Amino acid sequence: MRVGIHSGSVVRKDDDFFGAVVNKAARITAIAAPNETWVSDATSEQVNENSHYHFVEAGFFELDGFEGEHLIRSLNKPLVTTFVSEASRVSRWLTV
DSSP states (O other), rough: OEEEOOSOOOEEEETTTHHHHHHHHHHHHHOOOOTTEEEEEHHHSSSSSTTTTTEEEEEEEEEETSSEEEEEEEEOOHHHHHHHHHHHHHHHHHHO
16 A cells, blocks of 8 residues: 655545645655655645654655656654564464
């Protein structure tokens, strides 16, 4: 699974959403690595610096329909989640 997130105002009509924000999020999703959550620079800046989220630079990318290169960041998985996932994998290996 890949996730791309961009922040801003969207246009809603019935049960559908439109606009540049939706399009940019879709473009970010398309370039995200498997099993990653990638966010626009604007989104990462809006997240409170004191939160438990941590972003690392994924790089500068050209996005279809948008001019120039855009800084995209990857949401790091919390250490606890990574540890639990790894422990679960090892546990399954030991029970085989």
